[in-house]
Amino acid sequence: MLAGLRAWLAGFVGPFVATWLLGAVLLMTFLAFNVLFLVWLERKVSAHIQRRVGPMEVGPHGALQTVADMVKLLGKQLLTPVAADRTVFLLAPLLVFVPTLCVASLIPLSGTEAFADQPYGLLVIVALSGLTVLSIFMAGWASNNKYAVLGGMRSVAQVIAYEIPVLLAALAVVLIAQTTNLRLIVEAQHHTVWYIVLQPVAALLYLIGIVAETNRAPFDIPEAESELVGGFHTEYSGMRFAMFFFAEYTNMLVLSALGATLFLGGWLGPVLPGPVWLLLKSYAIVVFMMWARWTYPRLRFDQLMSLAWKLLIPVALVNLVVTAVLVHGAG
Amino acid sequence: MGLVKRYWAGFWSLVVGLRVTGGHMLRRRVTLYYPHEKPDTAQWGGPIELVTFPETQTHDCIGCKACERICPSDCIDVEGKRPEGAKKMRATKFILDFSTCSLCGLCVDVCPTDTLQYSTRYDEAMYTRDATRNDLLRPYGEDPLFSGKAL
Amino acid sequence: MTTPAPTPEPLDTYTLNMGPQHPSTHGVLRLVLTLRGERLVHVDPVIGYGHRGHEKMAEHRTYAQFLPNTSRQDYLSGMIYNFAWCEAVEKMASIPVPERALVARVILAEFNRIGSHLLWIGAFLLDLGGWTPSLYTWDDREAILFLLESVTGSRLTYCTGRFGGLSRDLDPDFPARARVVLRKLQDRWQEYEDLIEANVIFLQRAKGLGVFTKAQCQSYGVTGANLRAAGVPYDVRKVEPYGAYPRFAFDVPTHTDSDAFARYWVRVQEMKQSVRIIEQALEQLPDGSILSEKGLGSKKRLKVPAGTLYYTVEAARGAYGILLVSEGGTEPYRAKFRTPSYPNLAVLQDVMPGTMMADAVAILGSVDIIIPEIDR
Numbered sequence: 057m058l059a060g061l062r063a064w065l066a067g068f069v070g071p072f073v074a075t076w077l078l079g080a081v082l083l084m085t086f087l088a089f090n091v092l093f094l095v096w097l098e099r100k101v102s103a104h105i106q107r108r109v110g111p112m113e114v115g116p117h118g119a120l121q122t123v124a125d126m127v128k129l130l131g132k133q134l135l136t137p138v139a140a141d142r143t144v145f146l147l148a149p150l151l152v153f154v155p156t157l158c159v160a161s162l163i164p165l166s167g168t169e170a171f172a173d174q175p176y177g178l179l180v181i182v183a184l185s186g187l188t189v190l191s192i193f194m195a196g197w198a199s200n201n202k203y204a205v206l207g208g209m210r211s212v213a214q215v216i217a218y219e220i221p222v223l224l225a226a227l228a229v230v231l232i233a234q235t236t237n238l239r240l241i242v243e244a245q246h247h248t249v250w251y252i253v254l255q256p257v258a259a260l261l262y263l264i265g266i267v268a269e270t271n272r273a274p275f276d277i278p279e280a281e282s283e284l285v286g287g288f289h290t291e292y293s294g295m296r297f298a299m300f301f302f303a304e305y306t307n308m309l310v311l312s313a314l315g316a317t318l319f320l321g322g323w324l325g326p327v328l329p330g331p332v333w334l335l336l337k338s339y340a341i342v343v344f345m346m347w348a349r350w351t352y353p354r355l356r357f358d359q360l361m362s363l364a365w366k367l368l369i370p371v372a373l374v375n376l377v378v379t380a381v382l383v384h385g386a387g
Numbered sequence: 388m389g390l391v392k393r394y395w396a397g398f399w400s401l402v403v404g405l406r407v408t409g410g411h412m413l414r415r416r417v418t419l420y421y422p423h424e425k426p427d428t429a430q431w432g433g434p435i436e437l438v439t440f441p442e443t444q445t446h447d448c449i450g451c452k453a454c455e456r457i458c459p460s461d462c463i464d465v466e467g468k469r470p471e472g473a474k475k476m477r478a479t480k481f482i483l484d485f486s487t488c489s490l491c492g493l494c495v496d497v498c499p500t501d502t503l504q505y506s507t508r509y510d511e512a513m514y515t516r517d518a519t520r521n522d523l524l525r526p527y528g529e530d531p532l533f534s535g536k537a538l
Numbered sequence: 539m540t541t542p543a544p545t546p547e548p549l550d551t552y553t554l555n556m557g558p559q560h561p562s563t564h565g566v567l568r569l570v571l572t573l574r575g576e577r578l579v580h581v582d583p584v585i586g587y588g589h590r591g592h593e594k595m596a597e598h599r600t601y602a603q604f605l606p607n608t609s610r611q612d613y614l615s616g617m618i619y620n621f622a623w624c625e626a627v628e629k630m631a632s633i634p635v636p637e638r639a640l641v642a643r644v645i646l647a648e649f650n651r652i653g654s655h656l657l658w659i660g661a662f663l664l665d666l667g668g669w670t671p672s673l674y675t676w677d678d679r680e681a682i683l684f685l686l687e688s689v690t691g692s693r694l695t696y697c698t699g700r701f702g703g704l705s706r707d708l709d710p711d712f713p714a715r716a717r718v719v720l721r722k723l724q725d726r727w728q729e730y731e732d733l734i735e736a737n738v739i740f741l742q743r744a745k746g747l748g749v750f751t752k753a754q755c756q757s758y759g760v761t762g763a764n765l766r767a768a769g770v771p772y773d774v775r776k777v778e779p780y781g782a783y784p785r786f787a788f789d790v791p792t793h794t795d796s797d798a799f800a801r802y803w804v805r806v807q808e809m810k811q812s813v814r815i816i817e818q819a820l821e822q823l824p825d826g827s828i829l830s831e832k833g834l835g836s837k838k839r840l841k842v843p844a845g846t847l848y849y850t851v852e853a854a855r856g857a858y859g860i861l862l863v864s865e866g867g868t869e870p871y872r873a874k875f876r877t878p879s880y881p882n883l884a885v886l887q888d889v890m891p892g893t894m895m896a897d898a899v900a901i902l903g904s905v906d907i908i909i910p911e912i913d914r
Contacts, residue, residue, distance in 0.1 A: 105408045106673040108418040202552075273667060274739055277896065351408040352401070352739050354667025356896050359742055367394075397738030407733045408670055417677050432691020457836055459603035491606035491697040492705060497836040505691055 058082075083161055091305045094342065095122045098305075101346045132294030137200055140291065144198035148191045149292065149299035155187035156303060160310045164239040166323040166330025178236040181314065182223050185269070188307060189215040195300070196288035207287035210357055211278035215269055217364035222265035224372035225258035228379045229318045242322035252319040257375045259319045261368055263341070266311040268364070270304055273349040277357045312341035432505035434485050435494060437523045440502075445527060447500040448478035454494035454503060460487040463494060470532040477532050478524060485511070486519035551579055554895075558587045564661065564902070565909025567883075571898065578898055581890040583883055588913035596873035601627050601701065601842060602835030604873070609695040611875060612911040614657055615854035617650035617686070617696045624699035625780060626849035626860045631701070631842045633834065638826040639703035640782040645716065645819045646689065646698070648812040652723065653682045654854035655805045658906045662802065663734065665903035666743050671734055678726055681719045688715070701840060703829035713820045720813055727810065735803070747798035748889050748901035758888075759881040762856025763808060764905055767793045767800035774852035786818045798904035805906070841868055855879055855906055875914060879907035 058078070065074035096111070096119060103110030111118025136145060162177045174180055189212050196208020229251050230236055233244040245251055252259045268275040279287045289300045316322060316337035323330030355363065419426055437446035450467010466480040495503045513519055524530070556569040566587035572580040592611060596604050601623075608623040609616030621643050628635060656679045660672025683693045689708055690698040698705050709715075734740055755765050765772050773790040775783045791807035793800035834840055844866040850859040856878025863872040882905050890898050 101412070102669075104412045104416075106670055107411055107414065107416050107677060108673070109416050109420065112420070276667070347405060347408065347412070350670045351404045351733070352668060352737065353663060353743060355739055356743060356894070358894070400732075400736045400738045403732045404737050407729050411674070417680075430688045430691065432687075453837075457603065459599055459606055489606040489610075489695070489697070490692060492691075493602060493605070493836050496700070496705065496833055499837075 079161065080157075083157065087157070087160060087306050087309070088302075090309055091302045092122045092126075094305045094309060095125070095301075097339075097343070098346050101343060102350045105347070105350045126298065129294050129298045134296060135291070135293045137291050139200040141198040141200065144194050145291075146296075148195035148198060149296045149303075151194070152188065152191040152300060152303040153306065154191075155184045156307045156310050158184045159314065160306075162238065163310070163313050163317055163334075164242060164322060165334060175235075175237045177238040178226055178230060178241070181238075182219075182226065185222075185311075186216070186219060188269075188303070192288050195292065199288075199291040201291055204288050204290045207278050207290070211271060211288055214271070214275060214278065214357075214360060214364075217361055218265045218268035218275075218368070221261045221364065221368040221372045222269065224369070224376055225255070225262040225265065226318060228255050228258040228372075228376050231376070231379050231383050238317055238322075242317055242324060245321045246324050250319065250321040250324075255319065255375070255379065257371065258379075259315075261372050261375070262315055262319065263344070264368065266308075266315060267345055267348060268360070269311060270308045270345075272304075272308070272345055274352040274355050275360055276349075276354060277360060308342055308345060309338055312345070313338040315341050426509075428507045428509050431507050431509055432490055432492070433508040434488065434490075434506055434511065434521055435483055435503055435523070436506040436508075436521075437481070437527070438502050438504045445531075446478075446524075447502040448481060448523075449476040449500060450478040451476070451499060453497045453499060457493045457497045458488075459491065459493070460489055462487040468533075473532055477530065479530075479533070481523040483521045483523055484519060485521050486516065548574075550574055558584075564907055566913075567907075567909045569898075569902075571895070573895060576894050578891050578893055578895065581887050581898070583887065585883070585909070585912050588910045590910075590914065592914040593873055593875065596870050598869065600835065600868045601840055601870065604870075605699065606695070606697045609697060610910070611877065611914055612853060612855065612858070612879070612908050613695055614654040614908060615650050615858075616694060617690075617698070618647045618851060618853045619858060620696050620699045621647055621781075622849065622851040622853075622858055622860055624701055625851070626847060626862050627701050627835075627840070627842060629849060630845060630847045630862060630864060631840065633702045634830045635703055636827050636830055637782075637824045638707075639828050639830075641785075641819050641823050642704055642708055642828065643699070644782045644786070645816055645823070646686065646696075646704075648816050648819070649682050649686060649716075649719075650696075651854045652809050652812045653679045653686075655809050656682075658805060658854075659730070659734070659802070662798075662900075662903045662906075663740075665899050666740065668734075668740070671730070674726070674729070674733075678723055681722050685712075685715055685719050688712070700829060701834045702831045703827070705829070707828040708823075713823060716816065716820055720816060723809075723813060727806075730806065735806070741799065743900060744799040744802060744904070745795075745797055747897055748886075748893065748904055750796050750885060750889055752796075754885055754888055758885040760856070760885050761878050762853075762882065762906070763801050763804045764796075764856070764882055764885075766791065767804045768796035769794045772857075774850050774857050778850060780849075780851060782819070783815075785822065786815045788812075788815050798900060801904050801906070839868055841866060842870075850876070853878060855908065855911075856882060875911075877911040877914065879909070879912045883907050883912060 062071075062074050062078050065078060068074075069077065099110045099118070099121070111121035114120045114124045136142060159181050162174055162181055192211045192215075193208045196204045196206075196211070199205070229241060232251065232254060233241040235241060235244070248254070271279050289297055292300065313334060316334060320337045322337075323334045325333035328336075437448060439445060440447055448465070448467070450465055452465050452467070455463040455465050462484040464480065464482040464484075465478060467476040467478045469476045490505070492505070495505065551572050551574045554571045554573055556571060558566040558568045568584035568587065570582040570584060571578055572582075590610075592607050595607055599607075605620065605623065608619045611619055627633070656675040660675040663671040686696070687693050689706065689712065690696050691706070692698070750760065750764060750768050752768050752770060754760070755768050755770065761772065769792055771790045771792045774780075776790055788811045791804050791811065793804050831838070842864040844864055846864075847862045848859055849862065850857050852858075857876070858878055859876035861872070861874040861876070862870055865871045886901065886905065890901055893901060
């Protein structure tokens with residue numbers, strides 16, 4: 057069916073653009089619906105951890121609650137501070153999605169399906185994931201609000217610091233798989249064993265890293281600053297705020313999907329089709345992130361930074377060296 | 388070595404914490420799904436109401452104003468009159484402004500005929516200030532002792 | 539009046555107003571913070587947003603009419619405050635209290651104390667960013683509130699004390715139901731320890747946070763778990779025993795670190811000691827009347843002989859004192875309330891400067907203050 061649609065589009069814009077357009081639309085639609093689901097899931101998971109039920113009224117078991125919330129947010133007045141840098145202010149919530157979508161397009165859905173197949177996929181992903189923080193800082197800076205700038209700067213420092221353990225953990229996987237092509241990494245896991253078994257330390261580092269990357273508790277000081285002062289999204293209202301919200305959940309899912317690809321065997325699994333397995337594994341990681349959020353108190357910012365620089369990065373480096381030695385010794 | 392032990396203890400505490408919340412995640416809710424489920428309010432001391440005595444099937448308020456005098460919040464407004472040919476006085480008006488009532492129970496204590504009690508009502512939100520003024524005589528309708536009709 | 543900010547203000551500091559409407563100030567408290575970068579330089583608590591004139595009301599109400607006010611001062615230990623007023627008047631007017639009422643008061647007061655501490659645990663963890671423990675503590679508290687509702691008819695602001703006892707007697711099945719609640723609480727201690735006390739993130743946040751020195755505590759008059767966490771075993775129930783407390787064996791937990799973790803630990807231990815007291819009290823609950831003279835203060839006029847009395851009890855937050863001055867009439871001449879949160883807040887002016895902003899909220903949470911009782 058998709059092929060037919062592509063062929064029809066190709067008649068108008070040519071095959072390359074048709075593929076690209078179709079893929080982009082499909083991906084964005086999927087991720088949008090996914091965010092709706094994830095917000096509902098978060099509320100349900102948090103509710104059940106707290107021995108309550110969460111949304112139940114709107115739709116069966118509250119399934120349409122997020123839709124209702126979105127409708128509400130659409131109706132809110134979009135305020136722009138007078139002294140804000142208007143262009144950057146308006147651009148930030150739009151740009152916050154872009155790196156995440158690019159990363160999402162690089163994750164292979166199965167042995168034969170993917171939005172894009174890049175031989176250096178992992179490197180491209182690592183390069184792109186550093187860009188999300190740019191739009192966060194844009195948001196904080198353009199708000200012309202000293203607390204928003206503080207929140208933005210904190211977020212930048214946090215994301216940059218935790219990029220490194222994520223990168224080093226992924227590198228350890230690359231050392232074993234001998235390739236940066238994500239599809240080949242998964243196929244290598246098909247031949248040996250899931251890399252979480254071979255690289256438990258790297259998997260744990262990756263997990264902690266992505267929790268910090270997405271500003272989730274216990275690393276949510278830039279967001280929870282709103283208890284004392286506003287975070288980077290103070291001045292945003294209505295749908296613009298929703299954009300940041302969306303972006304956080306999309307980022308969560310995409311990074312979890314990447315983790316599933318690197319450590320949990322991507323699309324591998326019996327009976328069910330590849331993309332379904334990938335989705336299940338990604339959601340498992342996402343649920344775990346939600347579980348952790350509602351269990352732990354928040355780390356203070358300096359504790360957060362010293363955890364990254366003084367513990368996680370040295371451990372990641374040691375892990376990398378040990379992996380290199382073992383891989384060299386083995387083959 | 389101590390450092391490694393400390394880090395391991397820290398890490399293990401995180402796992403234990405997850406186990407606690409994970410256990411709760413799988414258990415039944417403890418909340419009440421209001422308004423589909425209502426709470427057990429049999430022992431709740433709610434807004435004051437008049438007691439209906441089984442022998443007389445009516446209240447026994449004699450309009451003595453003891454409750455009005457003792458109320459610390461001045462929320463009771465009682466009027467009483469002696470009906471024709473009766474020995475005791477009888478209340479003609481009993482307004483209790485619940486917006487200032489603190490449910491202290493002093494009116495219940497002081498009543499000489501023990502005709503005041505806590506009700507078990509709890510969900511009485513109202514939209515106007517007037518609606519907070521509870522008319523305690525309303526459930527009784529027309530008072531037979533005043534209208535002359537038989538009990 | 540507020541304490542003056544440092545003058546002249548250096549150019550590298552900025553002022554941040556943690557306004558009266560704020561999720562983390564445990565009431566209507568305004569903190570004017572002066573910060574240099576991340577660090578607090580000066581803290582200026584502004585109180586009075588919740589002033590309702592309780593002490594003035596006491597001068598224009600009879601002793602019985604003041605009863606509902608007592609619970610509203612510190613609504614989390616409302617039972618204890620209610621009984622404190624009753625006991626103060628009983629002492630001044632030499633009103634006898636039956637044995638059953640004395641023991642029942644201890645049981646209800648200790649349940650109230652446990653409820654208050656449970657809520658504080660939830661609130662403190664909320665300040666630190668852990669949302670879940672507060673719901674577990676509220677679930678436990680719900681059991682206690684349901685039990686107390688069966689005795690008093692109220693859940694938060696109790697008015698069950700009367701001069702000479704309690705207004706309503708305990709049901710015959712109250713001891714059994716109370717024991718069920720105690721069992722539920724005791725099953726939870728291990729969970730709280732696993733989830734909170736042992737958690738490395740909590741330990742990192744709370745250890746070394748907001749250290750009071752003993753000298754600071756004594757200079758400001760800090761009482762309660764904050765003082766006991768600084769190593770001073772001052773508990774009014776032991777130092778100036780009242781009611782039926784001398785009959786029960788219980789310890790006064792103290793800690794030496796005097797940081798937020800020590801205060802947490804002391805309060806958890808206090809809850810366990812309260813359970814111990816309740817169990818003993820349930821064993822020893824005598825039969826008899828619950829009120830020595832019905833209607834004292836309401837049906838019968840109560841005139842308290844002239845004199846001055848300072849009566850102090852151990853509330854959940856510290857030492858609560860009532861200074862009662864009577865001129866022989868039916869209304870007090872003056873009632874002054876020494877509430878524990880007042881000095882507990884004041885000491886923060888010395889403790890908070892030098893800490894980081896995120897810690898300021900946590901220190902405020904760890905001290906366990908209730909603003910309405912500061913403002914009265």
